[in-house]
Amino acid sequence: MSCTLNNHQMRVFRLMDISPSLQFALTSLTGGPVKVGPCGMSLATLQPQGDSRLMQRRHMKHKGAINVLIGFLVSGSLVLAAQAQEPLSVQPVSSGVFVHIAVHEDATADNRGMIANVGFIIGQRCVAVIDSGGSLAGGRALRAAIRLQTDKPVCYVINTHVHPDHIYGNSAFIEDRPRYIGHRNLAAAMRARQVYYAAYLDRTIGTELARPSALVFPDQFVDSVQEIDLGDRKLILQAWPTSHTDNDLTVFDVQTATLWLGDLLFRERIPTLDGRLAGWLSTMTQLESIPARQVVPGHGQFSSDWPAVLIPQREYLQRLQKDVRSALKANRSLQQATDEIGASNRAQWKLFEESHRHNVTAAFTELEWED
Numbered sequence: 542m543s544c545t546l547n548n549h550q551m552r553v554f555r556l557m558d559i560s561p562s563l564q565f566a567l568t569s570l571t572g573g574p575v576k577v578g579p580c581g582m583s584l585a586t587l588q589p590q591g592d593s594r595l596m597q598r599r600h601m602k603h604k605g606a607i608n609v610l611i612g613f614l615v616s617g618s619l620v621l622a623a624q625a626q627e628p629l630s631v632q633p634v635s636s637g638v639f640v641h642i643a644v645h646e647d648a649t650a651d652n653r654g655m656i657a658n659v660g661f662i663i664g665q666r667c668v669a670v671i672d673s674g675g676s677l678a679g680g681r682a683l684r685a686a687i688r689l690q691t692d693k694p695v696c697y698v699i700n701t702h703v704h705p706d707h708i709y710g711n712s713a714f715i716e717d718r719p720r721y722i723g724h725r726n727l728a729a730a731m732r733a734r735q736v737y738y739a740a741y742l743d744r745t746i747g748t749e750l751a752r753p754s755a756l757v758f759p760d761q762f763v764d765s766v767q768e769i770d771l772g773d774r775k776l777i778l779q780a781w782p783t784s785h786t787d788n789d790l791t792v793f794d795v796q797t798a799t800l801w802l803g804d805l806l807f808r809e810r811i812p813t814l815d816g817r818l819a820g821w822l823s824t825m826t827q828l829e830s831i832p833a834r835q836v837v838p839g840h841g842q843f844s845s846d847w848p849a850v851l852i853p854q855r856e857y858l859q860r861l862q863k864d865v866r867s868a869l870k871a872n873r874s875l876q877q878a879t880d881e882i883g884a885s886n887r888a889q890w891k892l893f894e895e896s897h898r899h900n901v902t903a904a905f906t907e908l909e910w911e912d
């Protein structure tokens with residue numbers, strides 16, 4: 542197959558993942574499907590087919606528009622390529638285990654949506670990525686950080702749950718051809734939120750970073766407990782009942798007894814409830830039985846103080862549960878509950894104002910149906 546794009550344009554398309562919106566735009570311009578292929582994208586629709594005069598006229602009519610679209614994409618792709626040259630900062634947690642400790646911020650263009658802890662584990666054969674970040678650019682920076690530590694291939698990308706700051710770097714690893722692993726409910730959650738998340742990314746990190754940041758769905762699912770091997774390095778993956786979300790997954794590195802908790806544990810940053818409050822508290826009790834020597838939370842510093850590191854989050858969630866139950870018993874309205882509950886916790890947690898009222902609302906709607 543030959544490609545009519547010049548070398549510069551082809552480099553651009555190899556840098557980019559062809560998002561559904563881009564496929565739609567090119568299809569609209571060319572009158573045919575656009576497929577990923579050996580040239581980075583099938584160019585059949587960018588060339589006139591056969592000797593048809595109709596196709597020749599269509600090609601000439603849309604050639605300028607296609608060039609404009611390509612030019613529009615070049616600047617964003619070059620920015621992403623430049624950003625990918627600087628590896629993400631990572632810290633060693635234990636032998637062969639590395640984590641990037643994220644900032645306690647909302648997603649912005651400046652932080653590229655990299656507001657959750659992400660990292661990787663290196664085995665004798667290959668590497669497992671644990672959460673990939675909030676954008677393609679961030680995922681590429683994580684991949685560059687891996688390459689500073691090892692040239693072994695990435696064989697697994699594991700997503701601990703559906704939230705966008707944990708999954709939108711997945712596409713940075715496509716060329717490694719890894720297995721993408723998630724909770725049995727993860728794919729359904731991604732599909733349900735795909736449109737909303739696309740708008741969220743555009744609004745928070747900006748169009749330039751959001752446009753090429755496409756979702757990559759899991760192709761391997763964890764129903765309960767599953768073991769994978771990186772080469773003399775076993776990881777135990779465990780799916781949990783509805784807690785922080787309905788698709789929470791933990792990763793336990795047997796060799797170093799390092800437990801990756803995803804957002805089942807928040808430190809410093811206020812926990813956010815997107816699942817079931819009672820379920821989350823129950824899951825935390827079960828987590829305590831895992832013989833971890835160090836734990837990596839979804840947000841905040843990793844810790845060797847296990848399971849005591851769970852205490853601040855448990856106290857927040859238990860107080861939330863108690864106060865909402867009291868408000869319901871007193872026939873307080875949802876508005877009254879969100880205005881009155883939790884003021885004493887404000888100084889304890891970063892980004893309190895951004896998430897606490899949401900937590901009260903989620904707990905209220907859950908507990909009002911309680912027996």
